[in-house]
Structures are given as structure tokens and as C-alpha cells.
Amino acid sequence: MSEDDKLIEYDALLLDLFLDILHDLHELYELSAKYEGKHEPKKLEELGKVLTSLDPGDSIVISKAFSHMLNLANLAEEVQIAYRRRIKKLKKGDFVDESSAATESDIEETFKRLVSDLGKSPEEIFDALKNQTVDLVLTAHPTQSVRRSLLQKHGRIRDCLAQLYTKDITPDDKQELDESLQREVSNPRVTPELSMWRCTDEFRVAADVIHRNSRKDAAKHYIEFWKTIPPTEPYRVVLGDVRDTLYHTRERTRQLLSNGISDIPEEATFTDVEQFLEPLELCYRSLCSSGDRPIADGTLLDFLRQVSTFGLSLVRLDIRQEDWSEERRQEWLLAELRGKRPLFGLDLPKTEEIADVLDTFKVISELPSDCFGAYIISMATSPSDVLVVELLQRECHTAATLEHGMNPPVSPKPEWRALLDGMVVVATEEYRSVVFQEPRFVEYFRLATPELEYGRMNIGSRPSKRKPSGGIESLRAISWIFAWTLTRFHLPVWLDFGAAFKYAIKKDVRNLHMLQDMYKHWPFF
Secondary structure (H helix, E strand, O other): OOHHHHHHHHHHHHHHHHHHHHHHHHHHHHHHHHHHHHOOHHHHHHHHHHHHHOOHHHHHHHHHHHHHHHHHHHHHHHHHHHHHHHHHHHHHOOOOOHHHOOOOOOHHHHHHHHHHOOOOOHHHHHHHHHOOOOOOOOOOOOOOOOOHHHHHHHHHHHHHHHHHOOOOOOHHHHHHHHHHHHHHHOOHHHOOOOOOOOOOHHHHHHHHHHHHHHHHHHHHHHHHHHHOOOOOOHHHHHHHHHHHHHHHHHHHHHHHHHHOOOOOOHHHOOOOHHHHHHHHHHHHHHHHHOOOHHHHHHHHHHHHHHHHHHOOOOOOEEEEEEOOOOHHHHHHHHHHHHOOOOOOOOOOOOOHHHHHHHHHHHHHHHOOHHHEEEEEEEOOOOHHHHHHHHHHHHHOOOOOOOOOOOOOOOOOOHHHHHHHHHHHHHHHHHHHHHHOOOOOHHHHHHHHOOHHHHHHOOOOOOOOEOOOOOOHHHEOHHHHHHHHHHOOOOHHHHOOHHHHHHHHHHHOOOHHHHHHHHHHHOOOO
């Protein structure tokens, strides 16, 4: 057999295998659609027989194909929602044409509701927006399980669909968009959903070296540029001081981290973000007053926003520590909080664990408040866990703030709390009866989810289990939720929901109206 004949034979073999998979996929889709439409038990049985008859390789391919179909359905729905939103705004006359209508959630509608429904003035809304805090969270947890390559592919599909919705599209444009969609959609296997490659330390080091060398090589051109600008130029004088102070801040930080001491005085550094913003805002106001607002609203305004967002610490640190054993603890803690005497002296004998906690609060008290976010009490279960933290914060001279929105929720009614307390008991019993008391649940969990495989993956900041030898109860929350999310089953979301609501309504039919009232007026619920 010649090489050409072999190629033809192998090509035919692969084609036959691919067509077999497509046939199975089409059959499964038809059975699923029929069962969804009429809920015939026979169709579900047929579907189960076809699925169990597949070999492992075909099962993987078909499951990926269905996953891809769900992604495409989600993309189409997103574009449709955006299109309806644009049309709604066009009908209201807010925009001249379709292309200028907003595609994101309409913040203007929120403002209008605040003014018309809640009686808030524009000044109150403006003041509230000025004091809004947006926190950026950097985490090693796999909160985004979709590869960037696939996200970009989905973005291109979304753009094509959005363009197809426009009314003035020409036949040539439509053909080009159809071809683009076919390229993106028809072969999802080109871009795998998971990448087995991981960036090594060598790549990271090489990237840092390239970055440093490029800055060094560009420095001479940077210096030549500054030689053409007079040293007494006002903006250069102001920003030169900013540059020097930033340099001193960086060097002092490096020295303190490496040696614990620094020869650069604290007065020569930025210790507060307002010190950094002051000269930048001065330059901004100067440019605006001299008729150069377009320049001021360019990179300078972007930089002002970056400084306001990231401050001097880039991100806030959340402090997480384990909780401590209830009535007497609360009583003692409340008494200490009402008193003014110090909780303990400087010569307090400390174990390693106690010293770690107290030293943590000491560091919090010494650093600027904008460096920190929440203090997380891991595994806290009772009010005293929170009271302990408040007492230690006061002892170490730290402050806590509580932010309220413009429309704080109404206080829940006593009957709401009572009903919810009863539902919680039923829901907890139902949940635990399945997860901890069902004999084969662990076996089902291991087979139905990729929990074991997920635990072996080189992602995340901590092991998937708190105790390697423990069971389901030792799983971290992220591992538990992520395992069910990957199967699209979401069992933790709904498992105890039905039992709790069934209990409430069966106990008293009037509770249904109370639940509806709670849903409408109690954001927590």
C-alpha cells in the first residue's frame, strides 16, 4: 500500500469516526429536546441507554460538544439582552441611532429610580458616588475556570452576533460575518478548554530581565528628551518632587524589608495617598484653568484615577485568623468593651499563638487604614468571635468602619426572623441528611464530580482539603462548590431549598404571602 493510499484510508477512518460521533450527538440532542418538551419518561430512559452505551472516548467528545452548545446559547442570550436594551432606549428617544445606545446595564435608570421612587436629590446621589468604594480582589483561587483563549473566542462570536443585529448591514457584510462565525464556532476542538501548560519560574525570570533591560536601554533616550525642557518649567518642578519622593518611598520600603532599618527619613516619603494626590491634582487644575482641559483629561486624569483606586499599597490585605470556645464569653467581652482600662500590659506572657494574634493587630494599627480591607474570622460560629476581634482592635488602637448605602434595607420584622429560623432548621436537617447520612452519597459525589482530579491540579493557593485524611466535611468551600459547578448540577444551591419552603407553606398557607413579602422588601432574604 502506497503512502497516498494510507493517507486516504486514515482520512476515511477518521471521517467515519467523526460522523459516528456527530450521529450520536444528534441523537442525544433530539432525545433531550423531546424529553424537555413533553417530559415523557420513555425518552429519558432512551437517553440513559444511549449515554451508557458510549465508550469513554466518545463520552468525553460529546460532553464537550454539549458544553460548547451551552456556551453558544449563553452568548446568543447575552447579545439578545443587549439588543433589547438598545431598542428600549431608542424608543424612549435617548439616542439618535442604534450604535450610540448603551449596551451595558443602564445606570441612568438607577439614578431615575433613586430620584423618583426614593426621593433622593441629585446632590445626595453625587455625594454617595464620591464616597463609593470599589475593591479589587486578587486571589490564587480559580474563580475563572475558562481559559483566556476561549474568552477571547467567545468575545469574537459575541461581536459577530451583535453586528448581525444591525439593520443597515449589506449582503456582503452579512456573508463575511457568517463566515467569521463559522470559523469560530465550527471547530471548538482547536482551542482546548483546559491548558496543560504552566508558566515556569524560568519564563517569569526571563520576562523580568527583558523588562529591566528594556527600561535601561530606553533611559538614554528618556534623558535626551528631558534635556530639551527647561528645568524651571513649572510642571517639571512639581512632578520632579513627586518623582524624588516616590523614589525615596520605594527605597525606604526595600531597606526596611531587607534590613529592618533605613537611612531615609519617613518625612522624605509618601505615607498617605493624599500626599501623592495633592501635586497631581494641582497640575490637573492648572491645566484646566489655562485652557488645556483635553490634555488634563488624558493620561493625567487616568493616572489620578489609578492613584485613587490603588493608593500606595496596590491592594488591601484581608486579615484572616482562626476563631477561639458562649454566654459567659459574650458577657465578659461586652464588659471589657464598655470599660476604659487596658486589657493587658506590655509584659503579658504570651504563647506563640497569642503573640501571633496580638502582633497582627499591632501591625494593623501601625499601617495606614487604606492598606486593609476586612478582618476575616475564619470558621467563626458565634457572636463572641466577632466581639473578640472588636476588643483586640480597640486595645491596639485600630478602628472599624461600617458603610451604609443610600437606601439601607428596612429592619426585618420579628415574624420574618421567626419564620426564617424555622426554615433554617428544616433546611439544615434536609441538607445534612443527604450529604452526611445518605450511605452512597460520597460514592456519588466522587463519581459525579471531578473533585478528586480537581484536588490534584496545580491551581489554587491552598490544598483542597483542610485535613488530607478527612472526608467531605474537611473540604474547603471553594473545592466543594467548584466541583459541583463544573458539572452544572449546583447541588449546594438547591438541595435544601424545596424542603424549607414546603415546610413553611405546609405549616401555614399564609406563610406563602409572608415569604413573598420578605422577598420583595428584605434584601438579605
